[in-house]
Amino acid sequence: MSLGLDLGYLERSARGEFDLGWLRNTDSEWGVRAVPSKTGLTLRDISIGSYGVIPEHAPRRTMAPRGSDIESDVPDMGYTVNDKAEVWSDNVLDLYEEAVSRQWSATRDIPWSELVPLDPDVEHAMCQLATVLSEVEMVAADFPAKWLWRINHDFVEAKMFLCTQVMDEARHTEVFRKRALANGGGLGRATAVIERFLQLILDAETYDEGSALMHLLGEGIVLSLFRAGAALAPSPVEQQIFRLCMQDEARHVAYGTMHLRYRLAKDPSMAADFHDYLDRGEEMIAMIFSTPEIVEPTAILAAGSVEAACALGAEAGDVLRHQIIGDYLKRCDHAGLDRRGRLHLPDAIIEGVPGAKAEVAA
Amino acid sequence: MAPIAAPFPSGPWFEELVARATADTAAMERLGIAEFRLGAEVVGASGARRLFGLEFDGYDITATGPTDEAAFAPDVVFSGSLEAWTEMIGWIEANGPADSAHSLNGLSIAGVPFQVRSSDAMGSDKFYRYMGTLQAVFDAASADAPVPAVAN
Ligand SMILES: [Fe+2]
Ligand SMILES: [Fe+2]
Numbered sequence: 001m002s003l004g005l006d007l008g009y010l011e012r013s014a015r016g017e018f019d020l021g022w023l024r025n026t027d028s029e030w031g032v033r034a035v036p037s038k039t040g041l042t043l044r045d046i047s048i049g050s051y052g053v054i055p056e057h058a059p060r061r062t063m064a065p066r067g068s069d070i071e072s073d074v075p076d077m078g079y080t081v082n083d084k085a086e087v088w089s090d091n092v093l094d095l096y097e098e099a100v101s102r103q104w105s106a107t108r109d110i111p112w113s114e115l116v117p118l119d120p121d122v123e124h125a126m127c128q129l130a131t132v133l134s135e136v137e138m139v140a141a142d143f144p145a146k147w148l149w150r151i152n153h154d155f156v157e158a159k160m161f162l163c164t165q166v167m168d169e170a171r172h173t174e175v176f177r178k179r180a181l182a183n184g185g186g187l188g189r190a191t192a193v194i195e196r197f198l199q200l201i202l203d204a205e206t207y208d209e210g211s212a213l214m215h216l217l218g219e220g221i222v223l224s225l226f227r228a229g230a231a232l233a234p235s236p237v238e239q240q241i242f243r244l245c246m247q248d249e250a251r252h253v254a255y256g257t258m259h260l261r262y263r264l265a266k267d268p269s270m271a272a273d274f275h276d277y278l279d280r281g282e283e284m285i286a287m288i289f290s291t292p293e294i295v296e297p298t299a300i301l302a303a304g305s306v307e308a309a310c311a312l313g314a315e316a317g318d319v320l321r322h323q324i325i326g327d328y329l330k331r332c333d334h335a336g337l338d339r340r341g342r343l344h345l346p347d348a349i350i351e352g353v354p355g356a357k358a359e360v361a362a
Numbered sequence: 363m364a365p366i367a368a369p370f371p372s373g374p375w376f377e378e379l380v381a382r383a384t385a386d387t388a389a390m391e392r393l394g395i396a397e398f399r400l401g402a403e404v405v406g407a408s409g410a411r412r413l414f415g416l417e418f419d420g421y422d423i424t425a426t427g428p429t430d431e432a433a434f435a436p437d438v439v440f441s442g443s444l445e446a447w448t449e450m451i452g453w454i455e456a457n458g459p460a461d462s463a464h465s466l467n468g469l470s471i472a473g474v475p476f477q478v479r480s481s482d483a484m485g486s487d488k489f490y491r492y493m494g495t496l497q498a499v500f501d502a503a504s505a506d507a508p509v510p511a512v513a514n
Contacts, residue, residue, distance in 0.1 A: 037420075038419075038420050038421075038422070039395050039420040039421060094397065097395065098394065098395055098396075098397075098491070101394035101395040102393070102394030102395070102494075103394075223487075223490060227467060227471060227490060228471065230462060230465070230467050230468070230493075231462055231463075231465070231467050231468040231471045232462065233461075233462040234462075236461070238462075239461070239462045239465070243467070243493055243494055243497070244494065246467075246490050246493055247490065247491055247492065247493055247494055249490075250487045250488075250490035250491040251491055253487060254484065254487050254488075254491065257483060257484065257487070258484070319471060319472045323471070327483065327486070327487075330482070330483040330486070331483040331487075333482075333483070334482045334483040334484060
């Protein structure tokens with residue numbers, strides 16, 4: 001492949017005959033002076049003039065920065081996601097700033113020296129939960145990474161946010177692997193059923209489908225698990241791990257919810273597609289509540305021992321079940337997708353969740 | 363540091379709480395930016411409700427109140443009885459930063475003794491997004507260091 005090296009230019013420039021086309025013949029907006037706001041110079045601060053205009057459909061498939069002067073013979077990068085509505089959300093600029101501002105380190109910011117010895121069954125439960133989380137977290141890096149290079153560079157702010165998600169999920173994978181190995185336990189069991197769900201996300205045919213399954217549904221479930229983990233933490237170590245992960249996860253879910261809202265506002269006819277994706281995805285919620293490797297460690301951590309968890313039975317997981325389904329319905333509603341009439345979940349799972357059972361589809 | 367002298371709940375109590383939490387500016391900034399309006403609702407024995415507002419704007423935090431919900435327009439309301447509030451704050455005053463059972467998250471996850479109320483999903487999700495900052499503010503009621511370690 002020829003990169004178009006201009007040998008003549010080497011000679012001309014050596015003689016001081018500069019081209020200066022880039023200096024004299026510019027069409028990009030000039031004289032721009034973005035003003036920092038109170039936390040510094042944010043993406044919103046530089047979203048001004050023509051630079052703040054994001055095309056509904058990207059006119060080219062190039063890596064050229066949006067708003068720059070672009071030569072006519074730039075190569076086609078082959079992007080497949082070229083419509084703004086496919087990836088955008090109205091909060092994505094702010095979420096990027098927030099993500100960068102609220103980064104943390106699993107090495108430094110967890111008070112590892114404050115781990116306490118736990119009853120062996122409780123330690124095993126914590127390690128099993130950490131195993132599952134270490135397993136599922138990385139798909140939320142793999143999925144955006146799989147799509148990032150297909151997303152048109154004109155939507156660079158959305159791409160940048162997805163890059164923060166990739167980093168967040170690397171840290172989540174890291175912190176749960178570290179927790180499993182830090183207190184006398186080790187890794188537990190990885191199950192085929194969880195792997196099949198991860199495959200469903202990774203193999204989604206469109207970004208829309210994968211984002212609905214992951215950002216809205218899957219990460220919503222994980223957010224609830226983090227919230228429960230923080231509430232049940234046996235030491236400041238687990239409390240800080242789950243709290244910091246919860247903050248990150250809520251950003252990912254906020255993107256997913258607002259992306260779906262943006263998508264449906266632009267094209268309400270897509271609601272049927274999203275209902276279909278979620279019909280299939282909701283089997284995941286059912287799966288979560290019928291996977292011993294998730295249900296039982298959570299129940300043991302909630303109850304304090306295997307015996308206490310067995311005595312409580314399903315009751316030990318009621319808070320988590322209510323939260324997962326209730327928050328999910330609320331997020332769908334905010335996005336403009338009413339799932340209350342068509343949840344694809346067995347009665348035993350939606351039992352007692354306000355607004356869910358009476359209207360459930362057969 | 364002694365417990366906050368102003369009576370709970372009162373505007374001066376929340377103002378002093380925020381002053382303590384933000385005294386170490388660098389420590390609070392390390393927790394990151396937050397854009398959020400929290401209504402702290404205290405329900406008296408008679409059922410009377412008093413709302414105090416905490417506004418998070420970048421790195422700034424301001425306390426307002428008592429105010430009413432319509433005027434303050436919170437993203438989310440954290441609501442509990444006076445008894446639940448005084449118990450939570452008393453625990454933090456006596457023991458330092460809240461453990462999991464006495465944290466805002468731990469005390470509201472089951473809907474008792476505190477409830478998290480919001481008009482839409484984005485409001486309640488902000489309660490999760492900024493939990494570290496929010497807990498750091500309430501932990502400032504304690505005699506211990508108010509801001510947890512998320513160092514840079
Ligand atoms: Fe995650
Ligand atoms: Fe995530």
